[in-house]
Amino acid sequence: MTATELPPSLIPTLPGSSYTDPLVFALEQEKIFERMWFCAVRASDVDRPGRFQTVQVGRESVLVSRSRDGGVKAFLNICRHRGARLCTEESGEVKRAFQCPYHAWTYGLDGKLIAAPNLTSMPDIDRTAYGLLPVHVREWLGYVWVCLAEEPPSFEDHVVAAATERLGDAAAIERYQVGELAVGRRIRYEVKANWKLIVENFMECYHCATIHPELTEVLPEFADGYAAQYYVGHGAEFAGEVRGFTVDGSEGADRIPTISEDQDRRYYAITVKPQVFINLVPDHVIVHRMYPLAADHTVVDCDWLFLPGVVESGHDVSRSVELFHRVNVQDFEACERCQPAMDSRAYRSGGVLVPSEHHIAAFHEWVGDQLRG
Ligand code: FES
Ligand SMILES: [Fe+2]
The missing domain is CATH 3.90.380.10 (Naphthalene 1,2-dioxygenase Alpha Subunit; Chain A, domain 1)
Structure with missing residues (x-):
């Protein structure tokens, strides 16, 4: 030394x-x-189909919503047509679908492209190829966690483990019923x-x-x-x-x-x-x-x-x-x-x-x- x-x-x-x-x-x-799991929204803030929140995750805007089947979904908040930001509000509620404010491409709550002006006159379009791009989601402690990585790291090893390691017992956090x-x-x-x-x-x-x-x-x-x-x-x-x-x-x-x-x-x-x-x-x-x-x-x-x-x-x-x-x-x-x-x-x-x-x-x-x- x-x-x-x-x-x-x-x-x-x-x-x-x-x-x-x-x-x-x-x-x-x-x-x-x-790359990592990112705690995005409180699940109760998207408690009904069509309620949504948008959050900034790294360089991306992510749209978190609930679909008809009751599951939480997350997508990149980008229209597949010409790239307009789909939802500009931080939170809101749509009835059945997200409609892009630019040329009105319309996506179901599950992210599928369901309508677009003159879509029927473009029969060669494969609608399934132009849905919103999904983002991985997990729910834990009543929060929706998202991950932009193609292959997300283990949620258990990276998120749940932090609580277990800190409290010394896997069941300890469960006792607070945070969800x-x-x-x-x-x-x-x-x-x-x-x-x-x-x-x-x-x-x-x-x-x-x-x-x-x-x-x-x-x-x-x-x-x-x-x-x-x-x-x-x-x-x-x-x-x-x-x-x-x-x-x-x-x-x-x-x-x-x-x-x-x-x-x-x-x-x-x-x-x-x-x-x-x-x-x-x-x-x-x-x-x-x-x-x-x-x-x-x-x-x-x-x-x-x-x-x-x-x-x-x-x-x-x-x-x-x-x-x-x-x-x-x-x-x-x-x-x-x-x-x-x-x-x-x-x-x-x-x-x-x-x-x-x-x-x-x-x-x-x-x-x-x-x-x-
Ligand atoms: S950019 Fe969204 S419909 Fe054109
Ligand atoms: Fe402090």
Whole structure:
């Protein structure tokens, strides 16, 4: 070891350009977001045939809808005629078919080309060859996950395994019945920061004592700065006087009845690479979906999910929502504070990770492996 090498308690981060270079971002879109399973929409947002949502996945717009047989379908949101974007709205509902606003080619909910002006006078056209291009779909935890790869990676090994590895038990996440919960609140955050800064921030708790006063009141071990959430099977315990995972420690909503004793009064966080965070507490589940739109721009949709009865009864969930909403705002402000500096000469060769952040290096390695792959 030479004198100029970093001491072992500090290890390097990625260089600043990884967070700002449009070429790096384009490569991430191609090799990460367009290859891996991507959490696209809440299934209940496409609960009837014809209801649809459009989402940006890598460089593509993807149309997610429900067909007549009740199954969820996803397609590239591109008309096969001259390439117009088929659905321009972020969400909506059609009766029977999607009609292109340009020359009115019309596609069934299953993606088949069913009509086009003068189609009968073009008898040589094989309609089946001009349907919308399908995208792979899976449903898990009540979300529709899509994959643009021709051969998708194993959903079990890449998505489900993240929860199993983190919680140490395949059944642990099932006990929260995430697929059955209802959306009590959704907040969209426009974050002027690179998606990797958001992931890195979520993975560490070194910042918790500095920027999360409300969260560390509820979860005192977070004040120590160690990412307790990343020890396999360990959930951060609520403070003794706290009654619920709320902004003031007051009672929350009805507890999810199927969770185990050791899941009660604890908070678990899971990162599902590349763009999902799952937060589990006894009475609700918070799911973050990131949509990376540019090297310095990420949209984050955050859902607060409660038992359906809680939402239907009109129970006031605002104190539950407020706690993690504040955490989100505090986290995203921190990421936005870092983003402009990524371009500075001061950060040309990056910064450092302290020991409680060392696991972030594994994320950096993972990103590097994907980009080289
Ligand atoms: S581009 Fe869609 S019908 Fe012509
Ligand atoms: Fe945080």
